[in-house]
Structures are given as C-alpha cells and as structure tokens.
Amino acid sequence: MKKQTIAIHTPYVRPDAYGALAVPIYNNVAFEFQDAQTMSDAFCNRIKSPDYARMENPTVTNFEQRVKGLTGAAHVTAFNSGMAAISNALLAVSGQGKNIVTSRHLFGNTLALISNTLLRFGVKPRLRDLTNLEAVDAAIDEQTCCVYLEIVTNPQLEVADLKGIAEIAHKKKVPVIADSTVIPFTETSLKDLGVDIEVVSSTKYISCGGTSLGGLIIDYGTYPQINQRVKYELLVNLGAYMTPQVAYLQTLGLETLDVRYQRQASNALWLAQELSQQPAIEYVNYVGLKDNPYYTLARQQFGATAGAIITIDLKSKEACFDFLDHLKLIHRATNLFDSRTLAIHPASTIFGLFPQRQLELMDVRQTTIRFSIGLEDPEDILEDIKQALRGI
C-alpha cells in the first residue's frame, strides 16, 4: 500500500467488537485476563497483550502501527510530548561518563535538556558544527553514545549531510538520532539516509492544527538494545506514554497529514518566492528557494518539498516588533504547522531568556521573524504580510 492508504487502512491488532470505522478510544487503564497463565505471560512479555495503560493501550497501539507502516520502522513508541520522546531516546542511549555529539542549532528545550539536565547526570554535551563532517569525525570517541541532530534546524534552517554523518558514526558503532519534526516522514525516508532512531514532536504536523501534545520514537531496529530500554525500562519507570484521547486526535491528524502537508509546503514555497520580491525584507530564508545554500542537499535528502517554516530578516528588532503588531490575519503565536499561519520573533520569546552572547553562538538574530505557514489561501497570507510591512 502507498502512504496515503496506509495512513487510513492500517488494521487494528484485534478487530473492534462493533466494527467501529474510526479508531475507538479505549479510555481505560487495566485489562482483564481469562486465566492466570495468560496474565503472567502478558506481564512478563511472553505474549503481546495490554495489561496496564502506562505501557500499552489499543488506541495508542493503532496510532503506533500506522506510523510503523508509514516509516518502515521496526518499533514505534508514542509519548505524551515531543520532549518526552526526545528525553526517553537520549536516556535510552546515554549514561554516566558518556557524551552526546550535537550542535548549538537545536530546539531550545532540547539544547537545555542536553546541556543542563543530562549534564547533571554525568552526560557531556559536545556542541559542534554538524555541517562539517571532519568536525563530527573528530568529536566522536569511545564514550560517544549518539550523534543527535535536527534534519532542518529551527530557526537557522540549516541542513546537515545525514548520509555522511551516518557513515562516520556507524564506522564507530555510534547511533544517529534525528529529530524530523519539520519535514514529515510521509515525505522522506530517514531510514534510507542512515538514521537509526527518528524522534518527532507529533504536536506539530501530525496533531492536525495544534489539537494535542505528542511525540514519537521511531526505531529502525539497528540497535535492538535501544528499543528494549525504551519499551521495557523507560516507558514503565518514567511514565510518559501517550494517552488514548491524544492518540485518537493524532490518528485523525495522521489520516490527513499528507494532504495538509502538501498544501502547507506549496503555500510556503509560493510565499517565499513572493517575499523575496519585497524590498522591505532584507533576507528570506527557506530551503526550498533555489539560491538557498542548502537547496540541493535538502532536495537530495527530503525530496521536492521543503517544509512550511520561512524566516525573514528586517532591518532591526524594532521593525520586527512593529511588523508583528501590524499583522491582522496571521497570529502572533509559537507552534509549528498549525492550520493557521503563525509569526513569532524567536530571539525575544523562545530564546528570550538566553544571554545575547549565547544567541550569537546559536545564530539566533534579533532581526529575524519566523513564520509557520498554514492552510489558508496564500494570497491572503501575502496580503497581510504586505500591509504589515507598510506599517514598519
């Protein structure tokens, strides 16, 4: 089956008693067993049958199965946020004395998780330029537990050579973990690019318009011990499994993901081209533009589309604030891939508590506005941007 069919037709592990077409919400915690032996087999993982909803729930399982079908993964585990998926993945590979080879160009909370929280438990960050393969090679040593990166960084929109990184890492038996939140797995196969573990904030594209928080660990099975840790140690001991109501919402989102994504990506490309013609904008950053430094690499790795995040630079921070204050249709809000177009000044919000020197190291500029392009008619989005530019 092709992706759009898999997203809709993945069968349930056990058929619903009433033949419900949309996924039923099993809003319960415990499951009954017909006899003591079956119960013992389920609890000791000799058979696969849900016993307690912190570890398994049929509504969540169906969501995971659909993602498994769409990605060709060996194992998929759903969490109650993107950060829960990321922290569980990193806890599964790391430990006292280990180091993580990664970049300063990371989602702010992921950077803080690696450079503050995990550091307190004896895991060391090695922040490098991941677009420089020699630097990656030099950073990996005996104690490296993974190379961690985002496939298109936000808000810098930097793209690293995934195959090149995977080759270097695999020679040294180090897994590559990649956050693919900004380009959905319906578009690109990270498995084919050598990624071992994919993590996703399903809060974004998958939740369908910002309905719920969720996250995924998509495990390609190259390091079986990682799945063992996630499923049989961390899920049980940390308790960050997705809830059935969220799995229901995100399953609905998954069914329309590809259709929505295609529209958002084509809106974004058209708008990026139009914004490049606006004299009040100093710079338009979108990896789908032909003159973008990552255009060719992004096409090779992710195919014809380039996501729905565009950033623009205006002449000053004041101009950015004026611009945001003049928007009428576009919402001043964070979040990515909502149905609505959103705009934010990252330096004063998401990164507002970082010192200026740190922002410079992270290439987060005071002159940048980030857009997440929505599902509206793109001409209306452009009109709003043009009228707000006239106000600065």
Ligand SMILES: *Cc1c(COP(=O)(O)O)cnc(C)c1O
């Ligand atoms: C939003 C986001 C996260 C965190 O996801 P939550 O679901 O908000 O916990 C992680 N990585 C990237 C790239 C994101 O955009």
